[in-house]
Amino acid sequence: MKKLADSSIVEIEERSEGIVLPVSVDTVCPYCLKQVNFSIKWPNYIDTEVAYARSRCSGCGENPKFMLFDLPMRDGNDDEIGDLYISPAPDIKDVNKDISRIEEFSVGLKKAYSSAINVFNIGEWTATTVLCRRLLEGIMKKLLPDEEQNKSLAKQLEILPKYVELQKPIILLGDAIRKGGNLGAHFDLEKEPDKLTATLMLELLDDLIDYLFILPQRINELRQQIEKMPNSEQADSHLA
């Protein structure tokens, strides 16, 4: 089950009881993963707690289920619709919302990132790998000075530590968690840890574990996957 954004709703229907229902929805079909329009016919009797209907995909003919929870009644200016879900949840990758907040990323880089996600979601594996590489080139361009721009990508990765303090974020991260822990360990009424501090600490700890243990494992998995493929070494020397 996946919640659909309000922006996917193309058309609504207002029932005489004041109930508002989404009747035309643009979204990815969970069966064929195509972006299609679903026309939804809701039952005559609507329970305002939860309503459900099926709609046929024009791409593959399957009938995913649509569910609507907590339907608000339309009264005056309130034109909100309840929470709309599709089931089963399409097995697609969502755009990482944090990327849009990175100020150093140009519009072009952000676009390249969402293009990579889009082509992945429609099963274009070659295009995905090409766009991932292009994104990496864009990131290097951002991090390295002009005089290093003409070097090969392999060379740029090699010289990256000359320009970016790669260890710094992880040292600061560990130190922030240590300091947060001191707040709890040393009793001080003035500085008692609150929910936000505890939440941030837990999240940062997750990031630290990711960085130190999970990330190396995932990198290794990708390397092994590439090495298993025939001619992988030739491809590397051909396009450094």
Ligand SMILES: [Zn+2]
């Ligand atoms: Zn379909």
